[in-house]
Amino acid sequence: MTNDPIINDRAQLLLKTLIERYIQDGQPVGSRVLSRESGMNLSPATVRNVMADLEDMGLVKAPHTSAGRVPTVRGYRLFVDNLLTVRPLRGSLIEQFRDELYRIDDPEVLIDQASNLLSSMTRMAGLVMLPRPGAVQLRHIEFLPLSANRVLVILVINDQQVQNRIIHTDRSYTTSELQQAANYLNSEFAGHDLEGIRSQVLKHMEEIRDDMHQIMQLAVQMADEVIQTSQSADYVVHGETNLMSYAEMGDMDRMRQLFEALKTKQDILHILDKSIHAEGMQIFIGEESGYAAFGECSVVTSPYKMQDEVVGVLGVIGPTRMAYDQVIPVVDVTAKLLGSLLTSE
Numbered sequence: 001m002t003n004d005p006i007i008n009d010r011a012q013l014l015l016k017t018l019i020e021r022y023i024q025d026g027q028p029v030g031s032r033v034l035s036r037e038s039g040m041n042l043s044p045a046t047v048r049n050v051m052a053d054l055e056d057m058g059l060v061k062a063p064h065t066s067a068g069r070v071p072t073v074r075g076y077r078l079f080v081d082n083l084l085t086v087r088p089l090r091g092s093l094i095e096q097f098r099d100e101l102y103r104i105d106d107p108e109v110l111i112d113q114a115s116n117l118l119s120s121m122t123r124m125a126g127l128v129m130l131p132r133p134g135a136v137q138l139r140h141i142e143f144l145p146l147s148a149n150r151v152l153v154i155l156v157i158n159d160q161q162v163q164n165r166i167i168h169t170d171r172s173y174t175t176s177e178l179q180q181a182a183n184y185l186n187s188e189f190a191g192h193d194l195e196g197i198r199s200q201v202l203k204h205m206e207e208i209r210d211d212m213h214q215i216m217q218l219a220v221q222m223a224d225e226v227i228q229t230s231q232s233a234d235y236v237v238h239g240e241t242n243l244m245s246y247a248e249m250g251d252m253d254r255m256r257q258l259f260e261a262l263k264t265k266q267d268i269l270h271i272l273d274k275s276i277h278a279e280g281m282q283i284f285i286g287e288e289s290g291y292a293a294f295g296e297c298s299v300v301t302s303p304y305k306m307q308d309e310v311v312g313v314l315g316v317i318g319p320t321r322m323a324y325d326q327v328i329p330v331v332d333v334t335a336k337l338l339g340s341l342l343t344s345e
Contacts, residue, residue, distance in 0.1 A: 014047060028070050059072060085325060111338070114338045118330065119239025127237040130312060143181060237262055271299055272313045276310060311342075
C-alpha cells in the first residue's frame with residue numbers, strides 16, 4: 001500500500017519475527033524472545049527501543065499491561081504486502097486437491113466440495129460464491145399489484161425464459177402506474193442487459209419533463225429490485241465452527257455477530273463483490289473489510305474463471321493471525337482447479 005510507513009531493515013526483521021511468532025502461538029511477544037529469534041545480535045534494550053518506534057507508527061501494540069507486543073491491522077498489512085514469503089504448494093498436495101475435485105461431475109456438488117476443501121486444508125471457514133450468470137437481457141416485463149406494498153414481476157429474459165418474482169415497494173401503486181412503468185421499460189430497454197438498464201434510466205431522468213419523473217423513479221426502483229433478485233450471487237460456506245478454536249475469537253458476542261453475518265450473507269457478499277471486480281487475490285485484514293462483524297478476521301479471496309471470464313470468488317475466513325503464507329497458495333490453487341473443472345463441464 002502506498003501509505004505503508006518506511007522502516008529500516010532491522011525494524012522490518014523484528015516486525016516480521018514478531019508477527020510470525022504471534023501467528024504461531026497467539027501470545028504477546030517480548031523483547032527477549034525477539035532478540036533470540038531474530039538472529040540478530042541485539043540486546044533486549046535495543047529491541048525495546050525498536051518496538052517503541054514500531055508502536056509509535058501504529059504497527060504493533062501492547063495489550064493491557066503485557067510487556068509483549070502484538071501486531072495491529074496496519075502491521076499485518078505491511079507484513080503481507082512487503083515481508084511475506086509465500087511458497088508454492090507441494091506437487092503432492094496439488095494432486096490431492098485435484099483428486100478431491102476431479103471425481104465430481106455435478107457443478108453444485110463440485111462447488112460445495114471446493115468450500116469443504118478450503119475449510120479442511122486451512123482449518124478455517126471456506127466459502128465459494130456460486131457462479132454468476134452471464135449477461136441477462138430483458139425481453140419483456142410486466143408488473144401486477146398485490147396487497148401490502150408488494151408487486152408481482154413477470155420477467156421474460158434471454159431466450160424466452162420466464163421468471164416470476166415478488167418485490168416490496170415503499171408504497172402501493174395502482175395498476176395504471178405499474179402499466180406505465182412496464183410500458184416505459186419495454187419500449188426503451190427490450191433487448192438491453194439488466195445491469196445497464198438502471199444507469200440508462202437515471203440518465204434519461206435528467207432529460208425528461210417533471211411530470212414523467214414519478215414513473216421514471218418507479219421504473220428505477222423496479223429495475224433495482226429485479227436486478228438484485230435476478231443476479232444476486234449466493235455462496236456456500238463450510239467450517240464456520242473452526243473459528244471458535246481461536247482464543248482471540250472466543251468471545252461469544254463476537255462469534256454470534258460473525259455467525260449472524262455469515263447467515264444473512266449481505267456483508268460477506270459485499271466483500272466478495274469487491275473481490276470479483278478487483279484484479280487477482282485480495283486480502284482484507286480486520287477493519288479493512290468495512291464490517292464490524294469481521295473486525296477480528298481476515299478474508300483471503302481469489303476469483304475463479306470459466307472460459308477466461310471471472311464468474312465467482314472463493315476464499316477463506318480466519319483470524320487476523322492466520323498463516324497467510326499457507327492460506328494464500330491454498331486459495332490460489334483451489335480457484336484455478338475449480339475454474340478449470342467448471343469450464344470443462
